[in-house]
Amino acid sequence: MSTPLPTAPRAPREVAGIWLVAEREIGAKLRSKAFVISTIVLFVIALATIVIGGFAAQNAGDTKVAATPETSAAVSSVDGLEVTDVADRAAAEALVESGDVEAAVVGDSAASAPFDFVIIAKDSPPTSLMMSLAQVPEVVLLEPDAINPALRYFVALGFGLLFLLAASIFGSTIAQSVVEEKQTRVVELLISAIPARTLLAGKVIGNTVLAMAQILGLAAIAVVGLIVTDQGELLGGLGAPILWFAIFFLFGFILLAALFAAAGAMVSRQEDIGSTTTPITMLVMAPYFLVIFFNDNPTVLAIMSYVPFSAPVGMPMRLYLGEAQWWEPLLSLAILIATCVAAIAVGAKIYENSLLRMGGRVKLREALAG
Structure with missing residues (x-):
């Protein structure tokens, strides 16, 4: 009597499948000359901006x-x-x-x-x-503003622009990749080998690794630039906010990446991507404009720091301004992680129910119902 061969545990196979898809996503990006060149140009521009701005600030007075x-x-x-x-x-x-x-x-x-x-x-x-x-009398401010308004604006611009560029570029890439796989029928081969949730997880993790690499690279460039231009005081004020920005961005991007993938699965042509990704793109753009126009409004910043889609921008900005208590980033991060889990569950359901449906756009109600 023959003994059945033992099967590999399900969890390790899923992990291997997720990592295989993630490697495929990372490799495809790194082999793209456009992605590599644009990343290098972005790093050079960021370093040049910080260095030139630092020296100009030192010599201006x-x-x-x-x-x-x-x-x-x-x-x-x-x-x-x-x-x-x-x-x-x-x-x-x-x-x-x-x-x-x-x-x-x-x-x-x-x-x-x-x-x-x-x-x-x-x-x-x-x-x-x-x-x-000139000899002038001492000036006493009843409500002193410790942060230079121009510096406040540029820090807000930096946080907002980084989140907008990274989230929109990599998010749209995920959606386009999903639609391309549907158009070429490659997805049918992939689904026959691995579950849809494994494919989704691999795509999200692969693009998250690339996005975080860019964010950490820009953070390192900012630190080097501030050190070279002898702006230690500014670096000391930005150190903790930059760290928190990276943490918040990690979970915020995972949330958005799952939604972008789900939005891509709802259509079968590249021309139709905008119809499903526009609402998510608006969620990405909103924090940028809010932090630019309301960086001096404590109430708006406080609301932004607890709304999951804007917390990666609002909370680091409040930490830089010294307006947040020690426990607030922890509470905001907990809310973001809980929302992230819920978004992944909803996104995975939409992705699974829409991935193999060809033709016209899948309605949201139908995608959720299955």
């Missing part, structure tokens, strides 16, 4: 000034001035005339009280130097 022995000590103590010491007034005037310095501060006993010096400029009064040397 430096005013080149010549000073005589009578004024050198006083002028050197003023922030934002690059002081060149000269022997006398004639030498200072020569530097101003040649354009080597923007202005000169020289001693003059005949100057109007309470000053014992005069400012020499070439053709127009040096306003920035005059403001630096």
